[in-house]
Amino acid sequence: MSELQLISVHIHERLTSIHRLMDLSAAQLPRLKMKKLGQELLTVDSLLEQLETCVNEQKIQLQQLKKLEESFQTDLVEVQHLQNHIPAHLPKKKHLENSTEAVLQLNPTPAPEAEPQKNSRAVRHMEFISTAEFNLIPQYMRGRVSYEQVNAVVRCFNSAVSAKYRIIHQSVKSLNNQSRRLQQRFKEQENKDTTGQYFVVDQDIHDFTQMKVDKRFLSVVHMLRHCRRLRELRGGGVTRYVVS
Structure with missing residues (x-):
């Protein structure tokens, strides 16, 4: 119901x-x-x-x-219209005359893939100082050095590191006489403590940048060491600034 x-x-x-x-x-x-x-x-x-x-x-x-x-x-x-108007002969699929051609069309040869370009060796660079980090640096350490001046030194270190290790990573045959002498000097400055590290010395700053290694520069280095952007390795009469 x-x-x-x-x-x-x-x-x-x-x-x-x-x-x-x-x-x-x-x-x-x-x-x-x-x-x-x-x-x-x-x-x-x-x-x-x-x-x-x-x-x-x-x-x-x-x-x-x-x-x-x-x-x-x-x-x-x-449906009734389609049923009443079915053609007497339906077109048939065309068969490939050449079996080899059929195989080639069904399984086309893939295009060769382009070989990936070899990336240049990565070089560690120093990170810039943030405003928060700069404000945490003690006033007696900062003195009259501005935030922009500190990061200018960071930029200087990065330029020197890039230029130095660009020469180190090249083969000796591809270098001119001056670059060969530089490469030899770089290797002489290395020791067991610098293995796997990226560092520059005062001479690299002088050769690859326009920054003067003066008292202000050394005071900024002291601040960068305080912010753990670099550390110093001394030995053989050379001070090595190692990028942290």
Whole structure:
């Protein structure tokens, strides 16, 4: 039994009960019977609301079914048209006459991949000082040196390191006489403590940059050492500034 039919049965039962109570209206009904009559009327009202909701839902479903039927009829007409107009001869796939050509087309030779370019050796550089780090340097150590002057020295160190190790990483045959002498000097300055490290000396700063190695330069070196940007290795009368 559908929901609509079930609601109709309930309404019919309630109406029958109300009719019976109304038939007794000529007599004096007990108060309990009058209360029951009111309850039956409320029940009928609720059932009527449910009936109205159910009818509206059925209308919506009916509209959807009609749209579905129209769509189905359209598809059916198209299928019948295709069935009645199938060509007598359908075109066949063209076969490759040459089997070798077929293999080449099915399995084309991949294009050769370009060889990756060899990257130049990476060189460790010194990181610039941030404003927060600069402000943490004690005032007695900073003196009148500005934030820009400190990072100018950092830039100077990085330029010297790049120039020095560009020469070191080249083969001897590709260097001119002056660069060969520099490369020889660089190797003589190395020792067991500098293995795997990147460092420069005062002479490198003089040769590869325009920075003067004076008192201000040395005071900035002291600040960079305080900020752990470099450390000093002394030996053989040479001070090596190792990039941290």
